[in-house]
Amino acid sequence: MTGLAWTPDSWRGLPAAQQPRYRDAAAVDAALAELRELPPLVVAEEVDHLRALIAEAAAGKRFLLQGGDCAEAFADCRGAIIQDKLRVLLQMSVLITHGGRTGVIHLGRIAGQYAKPRSGDTEVVDGREVPVYRGDLINGVDPDQREADPRRLLEAYHRAAATLNHLRALVDGGFADLHNPEHWDLPWSREDAGHYLETLDQVRASLDFVKCLGGLPEHLRTGELFTSHEALHLPFETALTRWAPEKGAHYNLGAHFLWIGERTRQLDGAHLEYIRGLANPIGLKVGAAMTPEELRQVLSKLDPQRQPGRLTLITRFGAGKAGRVLPGLIEAARAEGHPVLWSCDPMHGNGRTTAGGLKTRAFGDILQELREVADLHRTHGSRLRAVHFELTGEPVTECTGGVEGLDEAGLERAYKSGCDPRLNRSQSLEMAFLIAQMMRRA
């Protein structure tokens, strides 16, 4: 699996973008040494299982739903918040399953999504220039806590472990049971819910029917949940990388799935070097600047064996831009024979800042990109079998639009994200209804 001369440390010495600068190098080394000894958060068997499921999605037999916070906050490592995140993913999953007549893989941006790449090194808060917030793994969102702090490396591990422990308990304890009525309280009035109610009634009827037949088999009843985060902080990720002797391969066992972001995917950079040797299924963000030739080179680096389930290409172009770029990329992947899973992240190309300085995204732009990308795949003989969203189960006000008609003036009401705006629960569910409709029509 590993390429020539790859080791978990072979990225060192290559240019590594977006790495924090710490003042106390000895404290970083001590934290990393401790991390290397701590138990892994996931096991290689689960990772292999996810890779097999992703291979099925790429072959059109499943659908991958990846979603969660932009930047998980340590302070949000709380039962109710974790439960809300799981609930919204599961609700979306049921709608997509129903609409697409397909099994859904649940992949949270959760239990480790603590590091953020940023456009600049500093920002101005209340008239003061401070280092930019890079995620709780590195510094604090509070402008007085912006120095990179090595103690956060261990804190991140422990918060991720606690989050994952709670998620596993919820799933094992039946919270993920599709029949559970608590999943089905919609956040809208009957009027607002409009024609979604009809779909919901059909979903309910289907679940009742299955119940009459004796219920779903065990493996379908408790939805599995996998974890993912951006592999950004390379020393941290390396410390969570383990040799699995029974598999003869290296795995990052800090999450089931890791991805490389748009800002760190340089061909000769440290991030691609690090990730290429892992046995995990991996993702790569693909922005509008990616050329077919560059994609060919990336594919041969990350998936030389053309392994099903290995690579998910997560496009993030912005509404109105996919038509110019995507057909060439689809053709390049096909010509090279890579069995990639195509995913659409309609969030990261659609950000803008309001006059009042809040980062937001419009529900309409997000939906437009999703529709454009799905159509382009269809017309170019490819298939979109995955989506990637920044979302939360909480009633935040960060993105505009949706059934509730949130406008810019309403954003300040409950704006919580430390970095980019997320779909709230209502907007996430509406998006799932619309994805389900799209799939049914297709």
Ligand SMILES: O=C[C@H](O)[C@H](O)COP(=O)(O)O
């Ligand atoms: O989530 C993605 C990036 O971290 C984020 O969009 C960067 O935001 P910035 O341009 O404000 O730094």
Ligand SMILES: C=C(OP(=O)(O)O)C(=O)O
């Ligand atoms: C930073 C992210 O995305 P991108 O690399 O696509 O900008 C992200 O998904 O958190």
